Amino acid sequence: MVDDEQDLCDILLFNLAWAGYEPQAVHSAEEVMSLDVCSFDLLLLDVMMDGMSGFELAKRLKGSEQTNHIPIIFLTAKDTEDDALQGFGLGADDYIKKPFSVREVVARVKAVLSRFSQGRSSEKPKVLSFEGLTIDLVQKTVTADGERLELTRTEFALLSLMLRHRGRVFTRHELIGLAWPKGVIVTNRAVDVNITRMRKKIGSYAAHVVTRQGFGYMFQ
Amino acid sequence: MVDDEQDLCDILLFNLAWAGYEPQAVHSAEEVMSLDVCSFDLLLLDVMMDGMSGFELAKRLKGSEQTNHIPIIFLTAKDTEDDALQGFGLGADDYIKKPFSVREVVARVKAVLSRFSQGRSSEKPKVLSFEGLTIDLVQKTVTADGERLELTRTEFALLSLMLRHRGRVFTRHELIGLAWPKGVIVTNRAVDVNITRMRKKIGSYAAHVVTRQGFGYMFQ
């Protein structure tokens, strides 16, 4: 959710969370660029914002291979036909005029997400695997040679990230940005410790989680 | 495609062919053994079949050096889904629950194949190369004539910098500014020593790392 009105964000955050979603709010389009946008399932964009407008942001996101699949719902105070058309022209999936009821927003979010879950998002593979190591991204479970492993959230995030991009070296800084919740601040050493814990749990597959001294970690 | 339901096979065959693939169907796991499995790019296996199950077949294929690289997508009936998938650890690359839409199957096939075709070595082969010398900027590795070299971070930074701007002469001062972490203070001689160490590791290619006395170093 990108909107510069703090109060509105709070209300929507609460209601969307109540409805079972995991909403996150930022207050300017610029902030969005510093996030891992790919990891979001839906964007609620305010059109009128200081700095970059919601339309401008949408144009950029739809222009990138990485993010153009993410459904977008615009929130706007403008109610003219032109603006609506401009929004849809940018690939908007819905359009909600202010003032709106919270219930309406939640309903539209639900509708757009269900529409998308049948289509493109079901194309995402649900499991990652490497030899006898299998990661179920839906059940959030890991099995090694048939044996169920108990990885914690952080360990799971690290392993699935590295396995999804096997062969790539991640710096500690990148891992913190990609496998940790947004906004948390931890030291680099937290990565080492969680890598160690994760290695211990995956047994012989730990040999594939290699340290590239001076660079970071990778799965190979 | 291995499934004992003739009708289902026909539908999938038609749609996969329509999508540009060259599908082939057999109706039991036993029949698969008589085929040249290595020549297939992907296997769609029904789990529940008369005779050998899809799991059993997958276990055999993953156990063989010849075939363990072939991605497998399981087709599972709803009642066997959960427990079976948690336990199997067979290295499946995806699974699709019955009943499924044909479109979903095609989409998953596409996703898995694209992941394997480009994801094998690395996602973006950001590499620099010169004759038989290859620098993988993602994996942070250097290979010379196919042989993997173990360069340290500083050596890697020096070589990749010079190779990226081949033909340009870098003064020691420039190299310290570009290949060393910001803020560190080292003497010029540190450059010499690291150049020497790097040269030693790249073998015959060391001849291309030339000293321009009084100026600095360059790669030519």
Add this chain to the structure above:
DNA sequence: TCTTGAGGTTACATTGTGGTTACGTATAGG
């Protein structure tokens, strides 16, 4: 309120990296 576990930090051991130094060799300028 109590329990439990996730996970961040710290401390310490260990290893590898790489800076410095010393000395030998090559090069340029006279």
Add this chain to the structure above:
DNA sequence: CCTATACGTAACCACAATGTAACCTCAAGA
């Protein structure tokens, strides 16, 4: 040909990077 300077390189060693156990905090449940 001589000499000052630049460079190559082995050796030494400080410290940076990493593995890991231990401790502690915080939050989610019970």
